[in-house]
Amino acid sequence: MPEWGKGAAKESLTISSLRTSDESGYRWMADRMLELAAEQSGFPGVESVREVDGFGMAVSNSESDETIASWQSQAKNQVAQEACKALWKEHY
Template sequence: MSEIADTPEPPYYAVIFSNLRTPGDEGYAAMAERMVALASAQPGFLGMESVRDGLGITVSYWQSLEAIASWKKHAEHQVAQQLGRAQWYSSFRVRVARVEREYGM
């Protein structure tokens, strides 16, 4: 992804997923593409930004904590989470934050 998400006026929530990958693809690229498509279709999804340069950081934006919880429980997303723990990530951290203010140009 190479554009800034067009988010609404705050408040809303950000899920920040920081990760370090293991070597090789092992189906990662296809699953990542599928997760972007699925997340984008979820109620309460507002947008996403993602970068990778050794360290990967993906920030997804959501209307509510309930929308985030629903996405976390999505069946295909749970499969991706299990595969991530088992083979794609050597380390990761998920942080959930409430966005109170935003500005830019």
Template sequence: MSIPPPGFAPLPDPPYYAVIFASLRGAPDDGYGAMAAEMAALAARQPGYLGVESARDGTGFGLTVSYWADETALIAWKAVAKHQLAQRLGKDRWYLHYALRVAKVERQYEGPEGR
């Protein structure tokens, strides 16, 4: 595994899982930044965590993709109490809309040369 450029997660060869979280922020920060940083640090300490990639644009639309070694690891992450609190706060305070998708990654390649 080569070292990826900044912003890209260093991932192993597939298979692994990706949790894709798309969100539209509506409210002022009101603690969002601190909670997001805390969740990133907490996720990184979970068994089976592989990495994360995240971006948000000026309209409040964001994508965060977290990567997990297997389905057991991502299900365990969903059950972490502090993560459940962050999910509730997101629904109640921060997000106008969100979508969460889980995918099994079976292939990957990087560029610009590709595969």
């Protein structure tokens, strides 16, 4: 848990999903998005868990609502989200 000080996460975005059985390409895409997110101002990290049945949750931490909105507006992130929904998620 981050401390609530300068540069610490103050906002979180939580996403739940149910993954399909097709894993091909998913890890590559997830790694690219983590690399891109790490370049964003105000992004201290993300935590995720997944059950064996494919249900999982991810919590992305950020300094503010503005930094979350900035991340969500990134074109590469939007393309990745659409690919994720189409290829790897039964529920998103």
